[in-house]
Amino acid sequence: MTQRPPRILVFAGSLRAESYNKRVAENAAEGARAAGADVRVIDLKEFPLPVYDADLFDSVAGDPHALHDAGGGVGGPHAKPMPEGLLRIKEQFRWADGWVVSTPMHSGTYPAALHNLIDWITRMAPGERPLDNINRKVIGVVSCVFAGSGTLAIAEFKRLMTTLGSMVVPGSAIVEITSHDEMFDAEGKIRDQDVRKAVESTGARVVKFVEKLGLTGHGD
Template identity: 35%
Template sequence: MSVRILALVGSLRAGSYNRQLAETAAKLAPEGATVDIYEDLGELPFYNEDIDTEAGAPASAVRLREAADAADALLLITPEYNGTMPAALKNAIDWLSRPFGAGAIRGKSVAVIGTALGQYGGVWAHDDVRRSAGVAGGTVVEDVKLSIPGSANRFAETHPAADAEVSEQLGEVLGALVEHAGRN
């Protein structure tokens, strides 16, 4: 069985540590699974029902929805901005939640991970993303958690892929997400 995982990265910064986690996830995908990193979250306009009509939605929103439709699971990777998730990731979840009750996230297995500067690794943001994705219709894998603290120090000299502990934990996350997607 092949499992396609769509990774959405909450940080838009090209060199972000969360982006590096997504790159590591793509390299560590279990056999039979792929992790595709969605590149265009920054192009999405803020969700607005006035531009999301039966006649159509913005092309960037259509592309995101199509990517999510084609995926079996979502891996949401986020830092913590001011105690919560970045607006770019919340906006993507909003677009994926529509149309209400039939959005592209509906029924998809969802795991939330990330890294942040603080001592808790962004757990508040991760909890908010889990809640938002669940309300939007995703099937959140609640027991899959990876919050890596001290990102600026931990990854200052090394890519997360070179960190054996992170790679092992990320491999476990991906394995659990693939397993959940296979049952879902």
């Protein structure tokens, strides 16, 4: 049986089509690939999730974590299907050993879209255990923000994920916003070599931690 490569999921905390953070996420993905990982870059916009509301599905009395999916044949006569985007994105998180997130700063912290995602993926689908998609996952965080915004979105997102039981890698990288042309070359690479290296290193560090912690298991 062969050890498979670490599986790293990379995404931005922004839904915006022209998001700077989506570009930065691609650069972090490059670092993870160079370190030998199997990398998937996803766009949260392709997995639409409503604002979390327990009434959107049949929660079980006394078990606020449970999700019942009528489509999966679980739940009573009033069972409602989970949001379609949630079913698909849960697959991505189940697949991953680690994530690299590039987060914008919204109102002094990471965006609501990112918190909403965490709220949804921490709800259990049938067959899942609590925090299956969070525990034992290695997480790296970078950020693209305006000059002076500093590390707040990164610090807040790291604190959230640490609280939930993820393993957050030390270090991060900040890309300061000027304009697409100034920040990225024609291939989308970050022009500033030092910043690019710091972003790629965050991707690579997640891969190394997954390997060192022996989280890849074996085979497929």
